[in-house]
Amino acid sequence: MKKGILYQIGKRTVDFINGLQETCAFVGEICCRTFEVVFMPKRFRFGDMMLALERAGSNGVAINALVGFLLGVILAFQSATSLQMFGVEVYVADLMAIGLFRELGPIVTAILLAGRSGSAFAAEIGTMKVDEELDALETMDLPPVRFLVLPRIVAAMIAMPLLTIICELAGLIGGALVLKMMNIPLSVYWNHVADSSTVFMILLGLAKAVVFGLVIAIVGCGAGMRTRNTADGVGVAATKAVVGGILSVVILDGIIAVICYIFNV
Amino acid sequence: MEEIIKVEHVDAGYGKTVVLRDVNFCVKRGEVFVLLGGSGCGKSTMMKHIIGLNPVLAGSIKIADLEMNRKNKSAIRRKIGVMYQSGALFGSMTVLENVLLPLEEFSKMKKPERIDKAMYLLESVSMADAADKMPADLSGGMKKRAAIARAMALDPEILFLDEPSAGLDPITSYALDNLILKLRDEMKTTFVVVTHELPSIFTIADRCAMFDKSRKAMIALGSPKELRDESEDSFVREFFNRGKF
Numbered sequence: 001m002k003k004g005i006l007y008q009i010g011k012r013t014v015d016f017i018n019g020l021q022e023t024c025a026f027v028g029e030i031c032c033r034t035f036e037v038v039f040m041p042k043r044f045r046f047g048d049m050m051l052a053l054e055r056a057g058s059n060g061v062a063i064n065a066l067v068g069f070l071l072g073v074i075l076a077f078q079s080a081t082s083l084q085m086f087g088v089e090v091y092v093a094d095l096m097a098i099g100l101f102r103e104l105g106p107i108v109t110a111i112l113l114a115g116r117s118g119s120a121f122a123a124e125i126g127t128m129k130v131d132e133e134l135d136a137l138e139t140m141d142l143p144p145v146r147f148l149v150l151p152r153i154v155a156a157m158i159a160m161p162l163l164t165i166i167c168e169l170a171g172l173i174g175g176a177l178v179l180k181m182m183n184i185p186l187s188v189y190w191n192h193v194a195d196s197s198t199v200f201m202i203l204l205g206l207a208k209a210v211v212f213g214l215v216i217a218i219v220g221c222g223a224g225m226r227t228r229n230t231a232d233g234v235g236v237a238a239t240k241a242v243v244g245g246i247l248s249v250v251i252l253d254g255i256i257a258v259i260c261y262i263f264n265v
Numbered sequence: 266m267e268e269i270i271k272v273e274h275v276d277a278g279y280g281k282t283v284v285l286r287d288v289n290f291c292v293k294r295g296e297v298f299v300l301l302g303g304s305g306c307g308k309s310t311m312m313k314h315i316i317g318l319n320p321v322l323a324g325s326i327k328i329a330d331l332e333m334n335r336k337n338k339s340a341i342r343r344k345i346g347v348m349y350q351s352g353a354l355f356g357s358m359t360v361l362e363n364v365l366l367p368l369e370e371f372s373k374m375k376k377p378e379r380i381d382k383a384m385y386l387l388e389s390v391s392m393a394d395a396a397d398k399m400p401a402d403l404s405g406g407m408k409k410r411a412a413i414a415r416a417m418a419l420d421p422e423i424l425f426l427d428e429p430s431a432g433l434d435p436i437t438s439y440a441l442d443n444l445i446l447k448l449r450d451e452m453k454t455t456f457v458v459v460t461h462e463l464p465s466i467f468t469i470a471d472r473c474a475m476f477d478k479s480r481k482a483m484i485a486l487g488s489p490k491e492l493r494d495e496s497e498d499s500f501v502r503e504f505f506n507r508g509k510f
Contacts (some may be wrong), residue, residue: 048357051357128355128356131351131353131356132349132350132351132353133353133354133356135313135318135347135353136347136349136353136355138318139316139317139318139342139345139346139347140342140366140367140370141338141342141343141371142366142367142370
């Protein structure tokens with residue numbers, strides 16, 4: 001029987017509040033376990049972190065470089081055609097540097113990480129939940145958050161800035177290739193890139209990358225931990241991880257942009 | 266014999282759903298106690314309450330005189346081991362690493378001692394040859410034996426087994442039953458086993474508690490032979506006489 005609109009609104013509100021409550025509890029537990037491993041570093045699963053870092057980081061270098069390169073080529077082509085009308089296509093280099101270091105590098109890398117690793121985190125942990133491995137951890141008195149979530153969060157926070165640098169460099173190389181085709185000397189291009197980039201801008205981009213890594217890992221692992229024991233449970237969790245990860249990153253990026261605007265940085 | 270588990274006036278279920286009402290029984294130290302009943306009657310739910318995975322809806326559960334609550338959960342979990350239906354071995358670790366995990370986290374043994382103990386446990390479940398294999402390379406019966414070895418790692422007083430015979434052929438299932446009896450005799454461990462396999466029940470159970478889905482209640486308590494021959498409940502008699510043991 002189809003339920004009324006008031007029922008639907010009520011149900012969605014209750015689901016939303018319950019979800020929020022679960023997320024708060026999950027983030028709270030992550031904080032507690034982080035303090036635990038800070039004071040007892042031996043409890044940190046370093047081996048698991050390295051494995052997650054390999055999967056999230058080094059296995060994603062090629063795709064990140066390719067996407068970054070193509071992004072650079074597209075960005076340079078699109079902006080050069082407009083700037084060419086005013087005879088200032090050389091400023092494509094400035095646009096590339098500011099755009100990539102400040103915004104596009106971190107956000108494109110974050111979207112790739114959410115698609116590759118956020119979904120993988122959710123699927124791995126979700127499968128473990130369906131196979132009762134999380135219950136096994138809990139009955140062995142090993143907190144699943146310390147055992148499974150913290151290593152993945154740390155791995156994502158290390159991988160994100162490194163992948164961002166690779167994406168940005170590949171993007172700049174793509175832009176250089178386009179401008180070279182437009183007969184602008186590479187030395188001019190690189191000088192403009194160097195002039196328009198500031199250390200603060202690069203560090204801001206990398207700091208954003210670290211925060212995005214944290215958010216993607218929390219959303220991915222959280223989706224895995226909440227996987228339902230149904231046939232489509234793991235698939236749904238992976239989808240939630242990707243959608244939630246990308247959405248959270250974009251919202252966060254917007255908030256950071258507003259803060260930077262207010263403080264004029 | 267000392268009562269090691271006391272279940273008093275427990276309402277079992279999850280969320281707002283009550284599966285069993287007012288359940289009372291105790292498990293004596295050193296016995297093999299079976300929770301049995303038809304599919305969906307709440308025997309696994311009851312086990313999850315006893316091991317503290319889900320909170321009870323009403324009543325209390327005591328393990329070795331400690332009430333199962335948030336404060337005592339950790340202390341109680343050092344006294345128990347659990348083997349899940351699927352084995353629940355960690356897929357990214359070898360069999361040996363799975364058994365070593367609780368020893369690495371909780372024992373004060375040095376590495377060679379830990380490895381010796383893990384290998385001893387694997388030998389006791391006839392799994393020493395598979396120590397370096399990954400769980401994905403094991404059969405269902407091997408996974409369960411490895412899971413028993415992992416559950417025994419910290420010398421628990423009570424071992425919980427969820428459907429140990431499920432999905433196994435009769436020969437492997439019989440071998441697993443004998444392993445349970447061997448471990449009970451050699452290590453003096455108390456076993457709580459969730460199953461509805463009659464051959465297993467008659468082989469291993471000292472006593473059993475039987476649940477009924479339609480009445481949402483525990484309907485019988487006693488040895489398998491008592492329940493089969495002396496029960497006045499028609500459902501219990503029918504359940505036991507289906508197997509003709």
